[in-house]
Amino acid sequence: MDNEWEAGATPWLRRHQAEATWGPEANSVQCMFCGEKSVKRSASDREQDPGRLELYCDNQFCDAREMVLLVKRDGADAIFRADVKALHLVDDGTLDVHAAFPPEVKSYSMADLLADRGNEVERRMRQAPPVEG
Numbered sequence: 001m002d003n004e005w006e007a008g009a010t011p012w013l014r015r016h017q018a019e020a021t022w023g024p025e026a027n028s029v030q031c032m033f034c035g036e037k038s039v040k041r042s043a044s045d046r047e048q049d050p051g052r053l054e055l056y057c058d059n060q061f062c063d064a065r066e067m068v069l070l071v072k073r074d075g076a077d078a079i080f081r082a083d084v085k086a087l088h089l090v091d092d093g094t095l096d097v098h099a100a101f102p103p104e105v106k107s108y109s110m111a112d113l114l115a116d117r118g119n120e121v122e123r124r125m126r127q128a129p130p131v132e133g
């Protein structure tokens with residue numbers, strides 16, 4: 001197997017794990033955080049993007065369960081990617097993420113949460129007559 005990687009080529013992990021899967025057939029590799037052989041491609045990994053790998057550590061004791069491996073410099077166009085540019089802005093202090101995207105605190109009722117999913121239980125809750133006590 002060729003161990004070299006050039007910009008735009010399929011990363012080794014995608015060749016080693018042909019499909020993003022959650023089962024034991026995933027051909028897991030060693031996690032760079034916990035050390036267990038428990039890392040596999042995440043279900044959200046996009047094969048069309050060779051400069052970004054989305055990974056998942058299946059070790060329940062690993063604090064870095066979901067991770068992204070992003071190529072910031074590859075001898076080609078990685079420096080022009082939007083995600084790489086954003087990281088550079090954060091790193092050099094030009095972009096204050098907390099000021100640009102202030103956290104929102106919202107409160108939802110259970111009916112509000114279920115309404116987004118078209119849940120049958122929520123519909124029944126709204127149609128049920130009030131319980132008299």
